[in-house]
């Protein structure tokens with residue numbers, strides 16, 4: 001039986017959130033250590049020894065420090081093989097699930113991360129925000145095309161997979177970046193402005209469709225797979241210093257794009 005890992009995390013980190021979802025769904029007990037990025041804790045020399053980039057997440061397990069969320073999740077998949085599987089059996093299915101996940105983890109999130117946007121904005125917050133928003137919208141547009149072919153109850157068919165570890169956290173980032181698709185619910189409105197799709201993604205006007213949501217489903221599965229409210233905390237809220245100011249992780253909100261909107265809020 002492997003020993004208990006320690007997760008260095010922070011509530012605002014979408015990458016750390018992916019790992020928290022995976023740990024929770026796999027029912028792996030772990031120690032949570034918040035790295036208060038907003039106060040520079042990632043620059044602590046001690047932390048830099050285990051996470052040279054000063055990023056979260058970082059998983060410490062049996063004396064090995066593992067950084068990069070996808071490396072961590074795949075490690076958990078291999079190290080705890082008797083827990084819930086996040087990759088399907090067939091190689092082509094695994095490739096598709098990884099592709100869905102990597103669309104976010106390689107081609108959306110790293111481009112819209114604050115250190116990139118802030119460098120681009122050079123102090124102009126509006127400019128930095130528009131950078132993030134643009135790349136999230138373009139990325140979601142592409143993701144939408146993929147999901148139209150792959151999604152069932154979840155991003156890939158009817159089983160939770162690695163892709164579902166990545167989408168909710170990216171939706172969370174989209175909210176922070178005021179992606180217009182959320183507008184009807186969060187005070188904007190109108191269509192996507194990616195310049196490519198000629199109008200609202202999927203055409204459903206961004207209205208929140210109701211309570212049966214993909215996000216909520218993942219939250220609930222996470223909650224029940226861990227037997228209660230304690231893990232609910234560690235999923236969205238992180239607890240203590242790790243907790244977000246907005247409570248509850250995902251609340252009701254508009255969808256992102258047509259099918260994403262559908263799986264998030266309608267199916």
Ligand SMILES: O=C(O)/C=C/C(=O)CC(=O)CC(=O)O
Nearest residue numbers: 013014015055056057068069
């Ligand atoms: O572990 C990763 O895959 C990447 C980590 C980061 O880029 C840091 C991070 O959490 C950025 C963010 O999502 O806010």
